[in-house]
Amino acid sequence: MSEDRLISNQRRAKSTKGFSWVLALASVALGLSFFVPTNYYITRPGSAIDLAPMIEVEGGKKDETGTFMLTTVRMGEANLAWYVYAQVSPDAELMQKELVVSQGESNEDFVKREQAVMDNSQKLAEAVAFKLAGYDVKVEKQGVWVMGTIDGYPAKKELKIGDVITSVDGVPTPEAKDLLQILSKKKAGDTVLLAYVRDGQEAKTMLTLVTLPESKSVGIGVRPDNKQNIVIPKKVNIASQGIGGPSAGLMMTLEIYDQLKTDADMTKGYRIAGTGTIALDGTVGRIGGINHKVVAADKAGADIFFAPQDTPGADSNYEEALATAKRIGTKMRIVPVKTVNDAVAYLNEQPKKPS
Incomplete structure (x- = not known):
């Protein structure tokens, strides 16, 4: 084997070894990306x-x-791999977590x-x-359905998803608009008595109203919907x-x-x-x-x-x-x-x- 051919083979071996290291590192990085969280959800068809x-x-x-x-729509928390995928795919979108939950x-x-x-x-x-x-x-209005509670606000410790608010201070709340109307006449620091139903059982709780996020209105921090009994x-x-x-x-x-x-x-x-x-x-x-x-x-x-x-x-x-x-x-x-x-x-x- 000539000296030139020997040098060429050595270079080829070094090049192949270098490429293998790059491929290995890329594989490790890709694998780790599935465990790196982001502050986004990904949506896809x-x-x-x-x-x-x-x-x-x-x-x-x-x-x-x-x-x-x-x-x-498929939706899930986006790790780093999904985040990168969403940057290049026309059929994937990212949504900030706070817009979803x-x-x-x-x-x-x-x-x-x-x-x-x-x-x-x-x-x-x-x-x-x-x-x-x-x-x-027949449609019977049953009250205000709690679809979610906001962390750090009064309802979080007392109400759960699925609870139905039936009155505030003894005034019936057959729909979400009735709850909002009652609370609109009050101010931060006021205390209200809520009657609600959970798993078929009636209950009551006292909550102190606070100013809601991104709003000048006061409330208790719930996502409301209308609960109806439809026959x-x-x-x-x-x-x-x-x-x-x-x-x-x-x-x-x-x-x-x-x-x-x-x-x-x-x-x-x-x-x-x-x-x-x-x-x-x-x-x-x-x-x-x-x-x-x-x-x-x-x-x-x-x-x-x-x-x-x-x-x-x-x-x-x-x-x-x-x-x-x-x-x-x-x-x-x-x-x-x-x-x-x-x-x-x-x-x-x-x-x-x-x-």
């Missing part, structure tokens, strides 16, 4: 899930030739809150669907499979209504996805992460996607959905809806999907 297998209406008919689908709220509390909101959304969907189908629906004439079973949040309200309403409407198949062979909260009057409300839900629906082969037309202009859910649809080049139709009646009217106008 979830899935589009057929609703018919999840919902069973007593006496209803499942004759759909197509399907209604709810859409989901309340100050001092644990992940367990967050999951509880999301599940409670889903339960409420299911009841609203049932009420709206039965009203659409011509049935009598419908038939039984509905909804297996939500651990999915949380209120955004499936519209699509659950359509599935329940279609099962009640036994004389016609509303889907007409189409795969219909969408999103949006539902109110008792049938209004469809704004949701978060609609861009991810459009991607999920497209991957599931949806033909139609209902998007809330919540505000006029470029900031609406509908416009955001349109922009995402254009970015990914989907053939799926993005349809704006302000109410559930808009969605029903659109489907009624469609011809049957060609075989």
Whole structure:
């Protein structure tokens, strides 16, 4: 072997050894990045899930030739690896932790809150669907539902997610607006007597009002919602499979209504996805992460996607959905809806999907 060839082989060996060290260090760094926390949550496209297998209406008919689908967003705490991924992926977003969970709220509390909101959304969907189908629906306002408490504020030590505030100083609070109205007449340092229900048991507690964060108003530090007892004439079973949040309200309403409407198949062979909260009057409300839900629906082969037309202009859910649809080049139709009646009217106008 010549001296030149020997030197060349030695250099090649050193180069290979150096590259191996770099690769090893990079692998270690990548592995460690999964254990480095950040102050962010990451959201990504979830899935589009057929609703018919999840919902069973007593006496209803499942004759759909197509399907209604709810859409989901994957969300979780972002470690350093996910943080870096979100910087380069068009289908991932970062949200500051405080925008997702309340100050001092644990992940367990967050999951509880999301599940409670889903339960409420299911009841609203049932009420709206039965009203659409011509049935009598009774709605009893039960009080102010505690959806979360703020760390460092009076309610944190006394109230839990799921509690229902029924009165303040003996004055009934059938809705969240009633609680806010009563407290708006008081000042920081005032003490109030709250009556509430927890797990079916009545209880009372004294709380001292404080000035709320980023606000001049006073309060006790809760995330309020309306708790209602909705009575419908038939039984509905909804297996939500651990999915949380209120955004499936519209699509659950359509599935329940279609099962009640036994004389016609509303889907007409189409795969219909969408999103949006539902109110008792049938209004469809704004949701978060609609861009991810459009991607999920497209991957599931949806033909139609209902998007809330919540505000006029470029900031609406509908416009955001349109922009995402254009970015990914989907053939799926993005349809704006302000109410559930808009969605029903659109489907009624469609011809049957060609075989």
